[in-house]
Amino acid sequence: LxxxxxxxxxxxxxxxxxxxxxxxxxxxxxxxxxxxxxxxxxxxxxxxxxxxxxxxxxxxxxxxxxxxxxxxxxxxxxxxxxxxxxxxxxxxxxxxxxxxxxxxxxxxxxxxxxxxxxxxxxxxxGLARTDSPLAEVVVGALSRVPGYARIKVANHLREQHLAVVARAAEPIAVTLAELLANATAYSHPETDVPVTVQQGGRGALVIIDDSGIGMDEDQLRRARRLLAGPPDMLLTELGNPPKTGFAVIGKLARQYGFSCHIEPSPYGGMRTILRIPAALVTVVDDERPLSVLTPLPLRGGAGPAPAPTVAAVP
Missing domain, CATH: 1.10.287 (Helix Hairpins)
Known part of the structure; x- marks a missing residue:
């Protein structure tokens, strides 16, 4: 004993x-x-x-x-x-x-x-917004990301003035900025980062692809856990120095009601899919002018990952 x-x-x-x-x-x-x-x-x-x-x-x-x-x-x-x-x-x-x-x-x-x-x-x-057109929210997120010139946005929205409701606009902008920062940081600086904005039957999707090194199974499993917004997540679990991106997205997703999924990309790296439900979207007044930097909608088929066509540079 x-x-x-x-x-x-x-x-x-x-x-x-x-x-x-x-x-x-x-x-x-x-x-x-x-x-x-x-x-x-x-x-x-x-x-x-x-x-x-x-x-x-x-x-x-x-x-x-x-x-x-x-x-x-x-x-x-x-x-x-x-x-x-x-x-x-x-x-x-x-x-x-x-x-x-x-x-x-x-x-x-x-x-x-x-x-x-x-x-x-x-x-x-940190910011209070009004209802904000989704395409403008995407462009605004680009202005917070180093390497933004590599990000190519394809706008496939059927309704040009589809917007994110006021309470979720800034959280979704923060989420997009984190996803875009990851995509540019973990892919070769000479490659583009295609972004597709499209309207689903209910809500909207923003799809981000990169051609980076990808993730192994353990990394992918951990990323999906963080993106799900576990309530018991501690700061000490984020490494040293802490990698905060997915943890922040998961916390915002759980709090505001959207979701984010990650999977291997056909471009060779990773694909992240931001799903914005119908409860978080609305349509703003058609008379309200959109930012001149907002990519115009592309007419025709809206595949899940089209070739990059429109560069949105803040």
Whole structure:
């Protein structure tokens, strides 16, 4: 029994702690359950169960404290970035300097990145919108992504003024920016990233393809779990440094009622499909002018992944 207690302290408690964060880690059992008998085995297991419960509670407490601290920091940083954005826009009206466009773009990228942290920490995404045409939301997402010139948008909407309802417009813009950032970051810089916007029988779809290195089965399984928005996801599960993109999308999808699926792409990399249900779409007034950067609808067949045709450059 003393040997079993020593084994518990030296091996089994540590293995149980590892298994909290790595579900595939091996379990470590008793040295000789027959020798100590079933009552001792149950008592040793009770110690392990109590240790595991205490560890899980402590992880959640530490994670909640980290979220609260980060939420406060991101709020202040967001405020500063919005102030910079406003100032840069004023300077653009007063000065014809192309460098201001670059400053504005870099500020947009910084805002996107701080938004993702804010969302992970249970904060509001950061912008209030009106009902927004879906094609404009897609174009707006491009302006937050490095390598946006590689993104080619094919607009297959039957209704040009199909829009995302106000409460979901910014969450969907954040989601699209994260998906597009992944597609450009994980594919060769000389390849295009085709994006298809199409209208389904109910709702709408945005399909993003890349020709990157793809994912193995474990990576794909983990990505799908994060995109499903698991309620028990902790910051410590996102790696070091943390990879926040899919976790942010999953959290927004669960909160606002849309969904995102990932699968291998016919282009060789990955395909992500953003499904926007009928409850989150509407049609805005036809008299409202669309942005001049919005890709016009393409007439004809709307396949799931057409050849890139329209470049939308913010």
């Amino acid at each position: 003393l040997a079993e207690i020593g084994h518990l302290a030296q091996e089994r408690v540590a293995a149980t702690a590892v298994r909290l964060t790595h579900s595939n880690a091996p379990l470590v059992g008793p040295l000789d359950p027959q020798a100590v008998g079933p009552e001792a085995v149950r008592a040793l297991q009770a110690v392990l169960d109590a240790a595991q419960a205490a560890l899980a509670d402590e992880r959640e407490r530490v994670d909640a404290a980290a979220r609260a601290a980060m939420r406060g920091a991101t709020s202040r940083i967001q405020t500063l970035l919005y102030q910079i954005q406003s100032l840069v826009q004023q300077l653009q009206h007063e000065n014809d300097d192309p460098r201001l466009l670059e400053v504005d773009f870099r500020n947009e990228v910084a805002l996107r990145r701080i938004q993702t942290v804010a969302v992970l920490c249970e904060a509001w995404p």
